[in-house]
Amino acid sequence: MTLPLSQTAMKQTAMKRSSLRRARRALGAALLGIAALAGVVVGGASPAGASSCSGPIAGGEIRVVLVVDASDLGGGASATCLVVAAGTTGSQLLARRGSELGTGAPRYGSSGLLCAIDGRPASGCGDRSAGGFEYWAYFNGSSGSWVYGNFNPFTRRLSDGDIEGWRYVSGAGNGQDPPPRIGPARSLFPALAPSLPSLPDLSSLAPPSGAGDSPSSGARSAVVPSTSPSTGEARVDPSGDTSVDGVSSSTTVDDSVAVGAVALASSSTTHSTTGRWIGIAAVFVLIAVMAGGAWVQTRRSR
Amino acid sequence: MSAPRLLHPGAWWLWAVALSACALRTTNPVLLCLIIAVAGWVVVSRRADVPWSRSFASCLRLGMIVIIVRVVFQILFGVRVSGMTLFTIPEVTLPDWAAGVSLGGPVTLESLMAALYQGLRLAAVLACFGAATSLCSPYRMLRALPTVLYEAGVAVTIAFTFAPQAIVASRQVREARRLRGRSDRGVRAWTASALPVLEGALDRAVALAASMDSRGYGRRGSSSVAVRRRSIGLVLLGLVAIAVGSYGLLDPGAPALFRVPALALGAAALLGALIAGGRSTTRTRYRPDPWAAPEWIVSFAGVVAFGSFVSVSRMGDALNPSTNPLEVPAVPVLAVVGLLVAALPAWCAPRPPALVAPSTMAVAA
Numbered sequence: 001m002t003l004p005l006s007q008t009a010m011k012q013t014a015m016k017r018s019s020l021r022r023a024r025r026a027l028g029a030a031l032l033g034i035a036a037l038a039g040v041v042v043g044g045a046s047p048a049g050a051s052s053c054s055g056p057i058a059g060g061e062i063r064v065v066l067v068v069d070a071s072d073l074g075g076g077a078s079a080t081c082l083v084v085a086a087g088t089t090g091s092q093l094l095a096r097r098g099s100e101l102g103t104g105a106p107r108y109g110s111s112g113l114l115c116a117i118d119g120r121p122a123s124g125c126g127d128r129s130a131g132g133f134e135y136w137a138y139f140n141g142s143s144g145s146w147v148y149g150n151f152n153p154f155t156r157r158l159s160d161g162d163i164e165g166w167r168y169v170s171g172a173g174n175g176q177d178p179p180p181r182i183g184p185a186r187s188l189f190p191a192l193a194p195s196l197p198s199l200p201d202l203s204s205l206a207p208p209s210g211a212g213d214s215p216s217s218g219a220r221s222a223v224v225p226s227t228s229p230s231t232g233e234a235r236v237d238p239s240g241d242t243s244v245d246g247v248s249s250s251t252t253v254d255d256s257v258a259v260g261a262v263a264l265a266s267s268s269t270t271h272s273t274t275g276r277w278i279g280i281a282a283v284f285v286l287i288a289v290m291a292g293g294a295w296v297q298t299r300r301s302r
Numbered sequence: 303m304s305a306p307r308l309l310h311p312g313a314w315w316l317w318a319v320a321l322s323a324c325a326l327r328t329t330n331p332v333l334l335c336l337i338i339a340v341a342g343w344v345v346v347s348r349r350a351d352v353p354w355s356r357s358f359a360s361c362l363r364l365g366m367i368v369i370i371v372r373v374v375f376q377i378l379f380g381v382r383v384s385g386m387t388l389f390t391i392p393e394v395t396l397p398d399w400a401a402g403v404s405l406g407g408p409v410t411l412e413s414l415m416a417a418l419y420q421g422l423r424l425a426a427v428l429a430c431f432g433a434a435t436s437l438c439s440p441y442r443m444l445r446a447l448p449t450v451l452y453e454a455g456v457a458v459t460i461a462f463t464f465a466p467q468a469i470v471a472s473r474q475v476r477e478a479r480r481l482r483g484r485s486d487r488g489v490r491a492w493t494a495s496a497l498p499v500l501e502g503a504l505d506r507a508v509a510l511a512a513s514m515d516s517r518g519y520g521r522r523g524s525s526s527v528a529v530r531r532r533s534i535g536l537v538l539l540g541l542v543a544i545a546v547g548s549y550g551l552l553d554p555g556a557p558a559l560f561r562v563p564a565l566a567l568g569a570a571a572l573l574g575a576l577i578a579g580g581r582s583t584t585r586t587r588y589r590p591d592p593w594a595a596p597e598w599i600v601s602f603a604g605v606v607a608f609g610s611f612v613s614v615s616r617m618g619d620a621l622n623p624s625t626n627p628l629e630v631p632a633v634p635v636l637a638v639v640g641l642l643v644a645a646l647p648a649w650c651a652p653r654p655p656a657l658v659a660p661s662t663m664a665v666a667a
Contacts, residue, residue: 108383
């Protein structure tokens, strides 16, 4: 019950932030171009990126790019730029991405192993396969190339300009497992983000049509948009329209849709948990009867 | 239902092993509590008045300690799982080469629940073991073992009698403390008596193995050295293969090669050892324990419970409730029904005979 509430709170802060950045809408188009350049666009689908980390950031905040590659699960690869509080951990970043894109929180196993991002895969967690294990491999791309991460996403604290990558792989579970198909290029960050080293010039960026050379090494990667309704902040208008009015109106619509969905989800969970609680109560009544009977028997035999 | 008699120990062990296999397949706290309750109910209904029948209570206490240790370790060293933070303990930043390990940090409700579920699972397995030890005489179990295992006579004797002997020894150590006017409760009494209890139990088990050896248990008769070596090698191979196979069977994540093929290899090796070594020896049993209808019912009850768990795990995730995000565990009806079937021995097994004194029991066995 607490989870949907906190998600709503996150959405509200996201709304505030997005209103601050409405004027910088043009950057959305720039990012659209970058996202399109990051790979081949599948089936004419428009790429999704994030515009949330363009422009100056407040003190105590950092910009991080999160690449999630679910190509092996039919989900495509995407890069999302997020502004988060300094000291955010890798797992918090994943959760934040899920709430910004509206794809839900990642699923973890009881041991803390990451099982699913965006609900993919629907079931199973690090299961064995013919090629070893099928799992979400963690990579760090801050150095300019993907480094297989032996860090714990729950304790790894991010710093400004970090590039984080997750790819669903089938492999031995070591550094030989393949990295995400979107390369960890600086160009994944929105062009105007200041004070980051070696940022590309805005004029060198291709228009949103996607023509031009790929700045990233992963030329085979597929960029697909997030499927569920997202907040206006994390979404780029598919038409490439950069009008400020259009964006602001779509933001409000999207937000109301997202909040409505959260409210619906919470009410449906309450309904199903009541049945579960009744089942648990029935079993514990049974256990109490057994324990009472055992106690009586022990007393009698003495 | 039938005249009071002791059930075949193999039936109780089969039942208990099936029940603990159920426990190993699930982290659902509701089902684990039910497993412990079922085991306890059957023990209370059908245990004989012998020293080792108290081992169930000791195993429950040990289970509580296991749960506490698991939760404390989770708080101190556990993987930092995201979620609802309950409190934060000081965090130690470790160097890069130890990046996978965490020491301190925020403690979340989700991580505590996961630790609790896992501790409860181990406690349930311990309860099943305690049920088997309290329900059947270790001496009768030794007698009922297949001839192949006689090769590993001493090891098998110690393995089966250590836990019951520890119960007897702990009782004696506590009595001795009381006679000396010291308290037999509290942490200090525990730590002071732990070593004598373990030492005494091992001494008793070794003494028993020695006396059995001197009476011919595990002897191969007049077989030649070559035959004996061959059969010992086959027994070793078979035991290792069966250990690997049963581990594979209990762990759903193990590769398929470690399951049925390993068990089949082990069984074949043991059979080979039986044929290789057993041809020359003839063995008779004095008053063998019968395997009649109650034995079939008891072992079948355990197998039914295990089957219900396997089919529930095929249908969905109800056996392993998610702790991140935390959810209310579902109660699969089929598994509950299976566990209730496993409680049937409380009525179907014959009552143990009322004994005059525990010592006659040991002599009779």
